Amino acid sequence: MASSRLVAPELATIKVQGMTRESFLMRSTLAAGAAYGAMSATGLISSALADAGGGDVDILNYALTLEFLETEFYTQAAKRVKGLSKYESDLTKELRDNEGAHVDALTATIKQLGGKPVAKPMFQFGGAFASRTAYFKTANVLEDTGVSAYNGAAPMIKSVDVLAAAGSIVQVEARHAAMIRLVRDRPPAPLGFDKASGMDEILAAVKPFIKG
Amino acid sequence: MTDSALRELADDPSSRKRFFKMLGGAGAVSAATVVLAACGNDDDKAEATPPAGSDVKDNNNSDLKVLNYALTLEFLEADFYKQVIASGLVKDAKVASIAKKFGQSEQEHVDALIATIKKLGGKPVDAPKTKFQPTLDKGLKAVLETAATVENLGAAAYLGQAGNIKSKEVLAAALAIHSVEARHAAALNILVGRGFGDGKGGLEGALPDGAFAKPMSEAAVLKAVKPFLA
Numbered sequence: 001m002a003s004s005r006l007v008a009p010e011l012a013t014i015k016v017q018g019m020t021r022e023s024f025l026m027r028s029t030l031a032a033g034a035a036y037g038a039m040s041a042t043g044l045i046s047s048a049l050a051d052a053g054g055g056d057v058d059i060l061n062y063a064l065t066l067e068f069l070e071t072e073f074y075t076q077a078a079k080r081v082k083g084l085s086k087y088e089s090d091l092t093k094e095l096r097d098n099e100g101a102h103v104d105a106l107t108a109t110i111k112q113l114g115g116k117p118v119a120k121p122m123f124q125f126g127g128a129f130a131s132r133t134a135y136f137k138t139a140n141v142l143e144d145t146g147v148s149a150y151n152g153a154a155p156m157i158k159s160v161d162v163l164a165a166a167g168s169i170v171q172v173e174a175r176h177a178a179m180i181r182l183v184r185d186r187p188p189a190p191l192g193f194d195k196a197s198g199m200d201e202i203l204a205a206v207k208p209f210i211k212g
Numbered sequence: 213m214t215d216s217a218l219r220e221l222a223d224d225p226s227s228r229k230r231f232f233k234m235l236g237g238a239g240a241v242s243a244a245t246v247v248l249a250a251c252g253n254d255d256d257k258a259e260a261t262p263p264a265g266s267d268v269k270d271n272n273n274s275d276l277k278v279l280n281y282a283l284t285l286e287f288l289e290a291d292f293y294k295q296v297i298a299s300g301l302v303k304d305a306k307v308a309s310i311a312k313k314f315g316q317s318e319q320e321h322v323d324a325l326i327a328t329i330k331k332l333g334g335k336p337v338d339a340p341k342t343k344f345q346p347t348l349d350k351g352l353k354a355v356l357e358t359a360a361t362v363e364n365l366g367a368a369a370y371l372g373q374a375g376n377i378k379s380k381e382v383l384a385a386a387l388a389i390h391s392v393e394a395r396h397a398a399a400l401n402i403l404v405g406r407g408f409g410d411g412k413g414g415l416e417g418a419l420p421d422g423a424f425a426k427p428m429s430e431a432a433v434l435k436a437v438k439p440f441l442a
Contacts, residue, residue: 094408094419101423147391155384160375164427167374167390171367171425174391175398175418185306187313188399192320193388 056162057115059153062199063166064106066146068120069209070099073128073142080129088132088183095139095176102169109165122211136184143177145197145205146170152196271378276334278373279382281430282389283325285366287339288437290318292362295344301352307403311359314396321389328385341442356404363397364415365428365436372427394425 074096084092107117128138150170157163178188197205293315302308326336347358370390377383398418401409409417413426415436428436 090408098419098423105424151384151387151391154374154387155380164371164375165424167371167387168424168426170387170391171371171394172419172421172423174394175425178395178398179402179418181395182399182402188310189314189317189392189395192317192392193324193385194391194395196384196388 056158057110057113059157059166060106060110060113060115060162061118062153062202063150063169064103064110064118065121066149066202066206067099067102067106067169069123069206070142070146071096071103072120072123073125073139073209074099076125077129077135077139081132081135083132088136091179091183095180098172098176102172105165105169109162113159113162123209124211125209136180139180140177140184140186141205143173143180144195145202146173147177148195148197149199149202151194152198152202155196272332272334274376275378275382276329276332278376278386279325279329279332280334280337282370282373282386283322283329284337284340285369285433285437286318286321286325288342288440289362289366290315290322291339291342292344292359292440293318295342295348296355296359299348299355301348301355303352307356310399310403314359314363314400317392317396321392324385324389328382332382343440343442347440353404356400357406360397360400360404360406361415362437362440363393363400364417364420365433366393367397368415368426368428369430369433371425372429372433374427 074092078089078092078096081092110117125138128134147170150166150173154163154166154170157166174194181188181190293311296302296311297308297315302311329336344358347354367390370386370393374383374386374390377386401407401416401418401420406417409420411417411419411422414420
């Protein structure tokens with residue numbers, strides 16, 4: 001437990017008790033494997049498992065890449081998008097600051113776990129800042145993608161501390177998604193159950209924004 | 213709601229289909245059945261479950277407790293939206309459409325949780341007797357504010373349980389619901405004019421805890437919903 005305790009002060013309020021997720025996952029996987037067979041790991045869950053075989057640091061670095069993307073997106077939007085209302089401008093700055101805080105927390109967590117945070121990629125956003133409409137449309141895609149990325153990866157997280165952190169962040173991403181959707185006059189929560197996406201699907205979705 | 217919004221809603225694959233696909237079942241016809249598939253345990257296989265006292269049984273029982281707690285909250289939310297819609301208080305078409313959709317989703321959560329509990333061999337709790345009339349009597353503003361608070365509570369409740377869930381499939385299902393509660397919470401808080409919130413905690417605002425959502429313990433959540441229980 002101590003080895004996976006988080007240092008990011010923002011996450012200090014998230015308390016987790018009991019054994020590590022690793023220990024119970026190992027127990028439950030071994031035991032449940034016999035009872036449930038391969039049937040329990042089907043569809044998305046199995047593909048996400050295959051994707052995220054590298055452990056918590058890999059999942060955190062995957063999340064960090066997405067948070068870098070979102071932070072850069074809103075940082076540029078705050079400077080470049082014209083014609084935003086006061087609320088829309090405030091929202092943009094709030095989202096920028098939230099995503100930046102996620103970057104900092106994930107970076108600190110990866111280091112604490114003895115991992116190496118990925119470098120920030122070079123991003124390109126094409127015409128996403130050319131208009132208010134284009135901006136919010138892209139923001140909508142990024143936030144919905146963020147939610148499904150975390151929801152897809154979180155069940156593979158071994159440490160309960162890291163799971164708590166991911167849960168704390170995905171809830172905020174979902175809130176962002178709803179707020180952006182409201183601005184666009186779209187249903188804020190179109191589904192009864194949010195999507196969970198595997199890493200391959202997410203990386204394909206964000207590839208157009210990554211240079212080189 | 214605009215035409216384009218309705219179109220997007222129509223274009224969106226239904227929750228059931230989505231959930232079904234996500235969990236990889238085949239031939240399931242409802243969200244309920246889908247969660248059954250998620251639990252990956254049919255009657256034949258259940259016979260292979262080790263005897264009481266084993267880890268599987270312990271994990272199962274502990275997940276059932278979490279699921280029944282979630283079910284109680286979902287019953288409460290679903291019933292609230294039903295009563296709000298039946299009250300006729302909501303006149304604005306956009307707000308009405310959102311309330312109806314949110315209510316439908318809560319009912320889907322109820323159905324999915326019941327099916328999951330049964331599949332795991334548990335007994336779903338009964339729906340609690342609710343007490344929303346005093347809120348309804350206060351009018352639309354109070355109703356929407358209550359909905360906003362209750363959704364913030366729901367999101368915090370799910371977050372508080374994530375680490376307690378033993379089965380990856382149950383965790384995946386809880387996460388798929390958790391982020392929907394968060395969407396509801398944010399949208400309602402904006403609609404009632406609460407803005408982002410102070411970011412310091414509490415149950416008011418679209419981002420009441422700032423960049424990192426805080427979990428709530430079962431005891432704190434049950435205390436907070438007590439005024440709505442008869």
